[in-house]
Amino acid sequence: MKTILVGGSLALASSALAFSNVGVFSGSLNDNFESYPDYNNGGTYTSMAVMGGAATFTGNPDGSPGMWVVNVNTTFWGLGGNGSGGANSGVQSLGFYDGGIGPTITLTFANAVTDFGGYWQTCDSNYGNVNVSFYDAGNNLIGTDSWVQAGNAFQWRGWSDAGGIKTMVLTGNSAPIVDDITANGAVPEPASMAALGLGIATLIRRRAKKA
Numbered sequence: 506m507k508t509i510l511v512g513g514s515l516a517l518a519s520s521a522l523a524f525s526n527v528g529v530f531s532g533s534l535n536d537n538f539e540s541y542p543d544y545n546n547g548g549t550y551t552s553m554a555v556m557g558g559a560a561t562f563t564g565n566p567d568g569s570p571g572m573w574v575v576n577v578n579t580t581f582w583g584l585g586g587n588g589s590g591g592a593n594s595g596v597q598s599l600g601f602y603d604g605g606i607g608p609t610i611t612l613t614f615a616n617a618v619t620d621f622g623g624y625w626q627t628c629d630s631n632y633g634n635v636n637v638s639f640y641d642a643g644n645n646l647i648g649t650d651s652w653v654q655a656g657n658a659f660q661w662r663g664w665s666d667a668g669g670i671k672t673m674v675l676t677g678n679s680a681p682i683v684d685d686i687t688a689n690g691a692v693p694e695p696a697s698m699a700a701l702g703l704g705i706a707t708l709i710r711r712r713a714k715k716a
Contacts, residue, residue, distance in 0.1 A: 524648030527665040532687035539595045548574035563611045586629035593624040593659040598684035610675040616691035617671040622663025623686035636677040
């Protein structure tokens with residue numbers, strides 16, 4: 506395979522005060538990439554449904570593959586000064602690469618989630634930062650994060666927003682690896698929330714009339 510990259514510091518975005526980093530958690534949606542064909546067996550993707558279809562990774566818009574399933578037994582994934590890529594658990598992980606210019610990868614949830622996280626492995630700081638931007642269901646920017654990491658160990662990065670994370674866009678270094686991704690509960694769509702609010706209001710009016 507080729508080279509890879511990534512890095513470490515939090516930046517919160519515009520008007521979404523609810524957005525924050527979050528520690529390690531076990532969500533209701535999970536994926537460890539163990540069930541996918543690896544790089545040597547056709548495991549190259551421009552679009553990849555994960556977490557049982559609850560989310561989809563989409564690769565680079567210029568048509569390059571973008572995503573490879575890395576198997577520690579069959580695939581070499583260079584991490585610059587940090588050695589080679591591996592897996593946080595099992596033997597497989599997911600790597601992003603685009604010819605050394607930095608990937609543009611989008612993760613889109615079928616329904617917005619309140620929490621998302623995973624374990625990352627990256628190149629040294631010579632490759633710059635991994636940058637991620639988060640958007641809600643209305644495509645409004647709700648938060649950002651940027652980090653660079655030293656050493657070969659996997660590093661947890663997790664994010665939370667009570668209003669719901671619908672999309673994450675990853676840019677920056679050319680080839681980060683992620684493993685053991687997890688997410689928490691879908692956020693009700695606006696129409697569902699409106700219907701729920703209407704139902705509660707109706708119930709309150711009925712009780713008020715009886716009183």
